Amino acid sequence: MNKKVYRQSLAAGIVVLAISATAFILTFEMPGLEAIFPRIASSILFLLGSALAVTNGLYLLRDAPTNEAPVVFSQFYNPALTLIIIIAYALGIKMLGFYVSTVMMMFVFMYFMGIDSIKTILFTTGVVTLLVYFVFSMQLRVPLPKGFLL
């Protein structure tokens, strides 16, 4: 169990190193003063990422004890499905229009989360959508995107 925690932190350290190295390389195309701060920040991130990777690598070799619990990847199943709903909603807004995709998202998301009662789904969707219409479209006059449907 300990090894898994350190392995995950080591991997996180390597990801940080990759991000900072990329950020540093991208500064080569920046002119003079504009490149100073990105170079400082990416160098600091690189050092911190190295520290994270090295310390966890050493802990891994020593099999040191830890109180932390490792991340279990099966936990990502429901969040991944939720994320698909949210991304589909965000992309759908431009194509179907804000209100149509909102109604669809509310239906799908509520059903996915275990709300079986059609009355509850209809009522919640209706009330919340009307509220958003009243506040954002009527009061704040936000031009919410319209798609080919509405």
Next chain:
Amino acid sequence: MLSILQQLFTLECLLALVLGTAGGLVVGALPGLTATMGMSLLIPFSYKMGPAPAMIMIGAVYVSAVYGGSFSAILIHTPGTPASAATAIDGYELTKQGKGLKAIGVSTIASVMGGTISAVALLFVAPQLVKVSLLFSTPEYFLIAIFGLTIVGSLSSDNMLKGLISGAFGLLLGMVGMNVVPYARYSFGNLNLAGGIDLVPAMIGLFSIPQILSQAEKRVRRKKEGESLSADRELRGLIDNTRGLKGSFFPSFEEFKTLLPTILRASGLGIFIGILPGAGGDIGSWVGYNDAKSRSKNKELFGKGSLEGVAGSEAGNNAVCGGALIPAFTLGIPGSAGAAVMLGALMVQGFSPGRELFTKYADMTYAILIGFLVANILMGLFGYLVARHTVRLASLPQGILLPVITLLSVVGSFAIRNNIFDVYVMLFFGIVGYFMKKFSFPAAPTVLALILGPMAERNLINSIQMAKVNVALYYLSRPLCWVFLILIIGSLVSPVISKKRKAKKAQKYA
């Protein structure tokens, strides 16, 4: 003074105050929602209001959500916000002993007192700090921003390294586009990115989406509905038990006298913790709780139902709110994630923190600060009226709550600039924030770095231009820079030393 009151006592401000306080109580009482999430979702609703009502509303949500978290912590052992986790320990024990109502009463008194004292401190200390800040020039402001970033990394989490990485990551994200310099950095030819990352969608993403995804982890598939029903039944049972709450809401005068020193001490500690960048209400409540425990004559009651424990924790977490706004309004360094959201809301309204807030816009600023003070008192009144009923909100299914938060996150991100790209930015930060949460990287330093990064860079560039020859010598020739350099080194070294000391102590007793 009259013009300040004229700004405050408008129908818009009073409505904002009442709605913000009531809304904050609801956000706080709902487990799974946090004060920062409620505040960041409110910015898009409020940005077309005047600056005073908008800031008063968000400030009211801030303080009352922190207080509201204690209701479910005390009555059903489920902290409404992370800041009320310490309250749950003794609060729920008191509920089991039939003293739940009194525990809520003590929480109300402690929260109101802690919040009010911190609001008074904010009113009096902030203008003085602004006067001190007149001594600062660009090198000092650069070092203040760096100090804010280092201390936020070291305080925000058990793992200092991960806190610092979060901060440095936020620095890089803050450099996207033409935020500070007239060159589109890290924008990959994308026109939207060239404009820079807007703070509001980033905050909504970091505070709302990870919460939605974390709550979704608890979803039970239909095959296993039996488990879900039994968990629901248990929660409903706890909520039903609160129907019969009896006894007195307020503690007796004798009890209040014994609690008063605890409340005052925890308030002082809370203000101090609030001023330190990044140490939010959760740390304030634990410090207040531990202080109450270490000085109590009835230490044996802690963990078994101590009113002092509830008072210490609640005064501590509410005192953090005002304390955290002191450096935010004066130096632009938010003391907590909540203060960072307040600062973001202020910037959305077109104002910058610092001297001008207390000179050119003094009427508006003092109206906001007095509104903040009134919100602290009003939340106590609302709490007295509705505390025992709001706990029922905890039974609201996540299946309804999560789609509503998703909708508000999306529409809120879009509404700030009427740009669908901001929705994608919010999603990006949400996904990154979720993985950061899973791998124990705190999100608060990233948000603070998004605010402090541009401030640090602007002042670094200006000081390089002012130095003309050698920047290092220019910095070292300024006495105030030495002070901040020592503070920066101290903030980096002290957690390491204290960790080693603790390890040595543990070895000694093992």
